[in-house]
Amino acid sequence: MFTFLGGRPCLDLTTTVQVRHREHPRELLKTPADGTRWLAEAGYGPAIAVDEDGLRRIVTLREVVNRLCRQSGRDTDRAGMNAFAARPPLVPHWTGAAVEYRGDLGQALSTLARDAIDLLAGPHAARIRECAHPDCSRLFLDASHAGRRRWCDMTACGTKVKSAGYRQRRGGGS
Ligand SMILES: [Zn+2]
Numbered sequence: 056m057f058t059f060l061g062g063r064p065c066l067d068l069t070t071t072v073q074v075r076h077r078e079h080p081r082e083l084l085k086t087p088a089d090g091t092r093w094l095a096e097a098g099y100g101p102a103i104a105v106d107e108d109g110l111r112r113i114v115t116l117r118e119v120v121n122r123l124c125r126q127s128g129r130d131t132d133r134a135g136m137n138a139f140a141a142r143p144p145l146v147p148h149w150t151g152a153a154v155e156y157r158g159d160l161g162q163a164l165s166t167l168a169r170d171a172i173d174l175l176a177g178p179h180a181a182r183i184r185e186c187a188h189p190d191c192s193r194l195f196l197d198a199s200h201a202g203r204r205r206w207c208d209m210t211a212c213g214t215k216v217k218s219a220g221y222r223q224r225r226g227g228g229s
Pocket residue numbers: 186187188191192193206207208211212
């Protein structure tokens with residue numbers, strides 16, 4: 056299941072690999088159809104065609120964004136991101152009730168790369184966090200006023216940490 060908790064599309068893209076810190080991370084983009092589905096759920100579409108080569112391009116951009124957000128990126132990653140962003144982006148289409156972002160895969164990847172550049176080069180770069188839950192490694196943007204948000208999602212991860220701590224304290228016999 057895809058999650059869109061990161062606060063930025065480029066960060067949500069990085070979460071299509073789960074438990075990155077484990078020996079066997081879980082890949083959610085296994086087929087081109089997964090790529091089309093993620094793009095649709097991200098609000099891009101209505102149905103962007105993705106083939107095997109397209110899936111490789113999505114994964115390439117995702118890993119570039121992931122490395123740069125975790126400050127392990129290199130100059131070649133920045134160059135790769137700039138190349139994705141050099142294409143024209145998706146075109147907004149306002150229906151009156153909502154805005155749809157339309158175009159092909161190259162445009163979708165450009166939009167995602169531009170979002171990443173805007174984030175990484177801007178004042179919010181220092182607010183990119185990794186979820187503190189031990190079974191989660193999702194990146195998110197901490198937009199809280201105090202800047203002390205720890206979990207990608209309070210319900211999904213924050214509550215589990217709190218209940219695990221509660222069980223440990225109970226188990227300790229105190
Ligand atoms: Zn989390």
